[in-house]
Amino acid sequence: MTSAAAVVTILGADELLGLRLNQERSALEQFLFSLQWTRESLRGFQLPLVLWLTPRIAAQLADKAPDFWSWRGGVFEFSQPIAWAFEPERSQSQTLEQPQTPKPAAADPADLQRQIDDLLAQDPESPLLGSLCNDLGKALENEVSYSEAEIAYRNALYHREQQLGTDHIDVATSLNNLAALYDLMGRYEEAKPLYERSLAIYEQRLRPDHPAVANSLNNLAVLYYSMGRYDEAEPLLKRSLTVKEQQLGADHFDVANSLNNLAVLYREMGRYSEAESLYEQALIIKEQQLGADHPNVATSLNNLAELYREMGRYSEAEPLYERSLAIDEQIYGKDHPEIAADLNNLASLYDSMGRYEEAKPLYERSLTIKEKQLGADHPAVATSLNNLAILYDSIGRYDKAEPLYERAIAIREQQLGADHPDVATSLNNLASLYESMERYGEAESLYLRAIAIGSKALPENHPNNVTVADNFRLLVQAALEAGQANQLSNHPMTQEVLRQLSELE
Known part of the structure; x- marks a missing residue:
């Protein structure tokens, strides 16, 4: 029998959450009070103790049993990793949603805020503040309260930097979460340095081939994808894939995710044969590791079907879409957002x-x-x-x-902000409709606004910007050919296109 270091793990503290915390001499308080007397009794115990706590119980422990709390050798915080996946888009801005694995129910933001306020009053230096603020940010993000989520994530970052130092792993996590929110909000230039700093911390504190580094590389690549910087996204995705294959094995589920993301990039770049091969590899791994009826298998079926649809291989796409739908209906029922997707x-x-x-x-x-x-x-x-x-x-x-x-x-302006790229997409689509209705002046103003948003939020050569600019030029040409140029304004961009068209005559 080989010798190995032993650890005693104590579970079940979360069950105390069901007790009434404010009741005089509650069972929880009695438990915490008793801990004050265990320190001396346990001095002779030779094995390390690991006590698993929820953030709320830990906060109560630090407050009600400070002597016991001071005995701790360290506090380790665990949070669920962020799942990253692309959402493929059609050329005419018709979004094809990629379903994601169901997530646990989010905590109530009001309850989290109360816990934060209580802890700030009791112990403003508590290491748990960063974790609670981070959880609040996630809960608010799930409710699409992005402005409030930003504040919570910023507070989490502040507390972790103050308590742990600027190059701690948990600081890298907070940087990643704030960057992900900015990515979601279309604030790409603000997200980029946060992702880069997060990656640098992971590489410094761990090692270049650590799985956490692979995830960070993937997240930065997703941002570059959103910005249309495909040539910069590709090497990051390839490096992420290589690390995962080396550290986790070629048939690991996370490897399938990386294969999927690289395939999405290749599909967007028109490299269909490479994308097809990667999608098929990802599907095989998921079926082997998770089973043929797993929701993540449904996601891969959907992605491969979308590739076939884009290639015009409709007869091959249809049964894959139908199988994906059947799997999700079996798992979620017929009235779930995944079914809607x-x-x-x-x-x-x-x-x-x-x-x-x-x-x-x-x-x-x-x-x-x-x-x-x-x-x-x-x-x-x-x-x-x-x-x-x-x-x-x-x-x-x-x-x-x-x-x-x-x-x-209206929804996108309200929820995402007036300068979000998705708002530009909707403006482009409505402008196209007005052009079909020969309402050239109204179409012009929408195209100009979409161009302004794109020039601010996206790189100049982003495919969306190119599409809107081409559409605007076609609008001016259509108005001119229809003898309706009088509907157009004196905007410098409009006048420049008119001048260019006149030179071609």
Whole structure:
């Protein structure tokens, strides 16, 4: 029998959360009071003790049993890692959502804020403040309260830097979370230095081939993808994949995730054969490791189907979309946001095939589920509104499309901010509708606003910026050819396009 260091692990402290904390001499207080007398009794105990605590119990322990708390050799905080995945988009800005693994129910923000306030009053130097503020940020982010989440994440970063130093691993985690929020909000230039600093800490404190470094590389690559900087994203994704293969094994689930992300990048770059091979590898790993009916298998089926749809291989895409939907319905039921995503994606295939009558009820059902489960003002609802509007636009039902585009814009402006790239996408789509209706002046103002947002939020050569600029030029040309140039303004960009067109005559 080989000798090994032994550790005694104590579990179950979380059960004390069900007790009434404010009741005089509650069972919890008696437990904490008793801990004051255990220190001397345990001095002769030769093995290390590991006591697993929730943040709330730990805060009570530090306050009610300070002598016992001072005996600790260290405090280790564990939080659920952030799952990263791309959301593929269509060329005409019709979002195809990628379902994600279900997450645990988020804590109540009000309750977390009360815990933070109590702890600040009791012990403003507590190392638990950073963890609680971080949890508050996640809870607010889940509620799409991004401005409030930013404050919470910033507070978490502040407390961790003050308590742990600027190069601590937990500081890197806070930098990552704040950067991820900025990425979500379209504030890419603010996210970039945070991701870079987080990566530098991981590389310094761990090692260049640590799995945490691989995750950090992936996150920075996702940001570059969002910014359209594909050439910079590719080497980061490749390095992340290499680290995971070396450290975790070639058939590990995290390797499948990296294969998927690299495939998404290649699909966006038009490197379809490479993307197909990577998607297929990811699917095989997931089926082997998780089983054929796992929700992450459904995600891979959806991604491969989207690639086939984009390549025009509709007959191959349809059964994959249908199998993905069947798996998710078996797991989640028929009224879950994941089902709404699957319905949206299958509808998009029918849309691409011109099977509008089959696509319409799927889009409508997807929208209904999202409104019921997520709320009428959730950004995912704006996605469904946009997609249904595109369908109506395609079949010439402009009267139906216009209010849907307008509502999508209103939701995105309210939830994401007036300068978010998704707002520019919606403005572009509504402008295209107005152009079809020969409302050239209204289309012009929307295109100009979309161009302004893109020039501020995205690199100059981002595909979205190129698309909007091309659309704007085509609008001016269409107005000129229709003899409606008088609808256009004297905006310098408009006048410059008119001048260029006149030189071609």
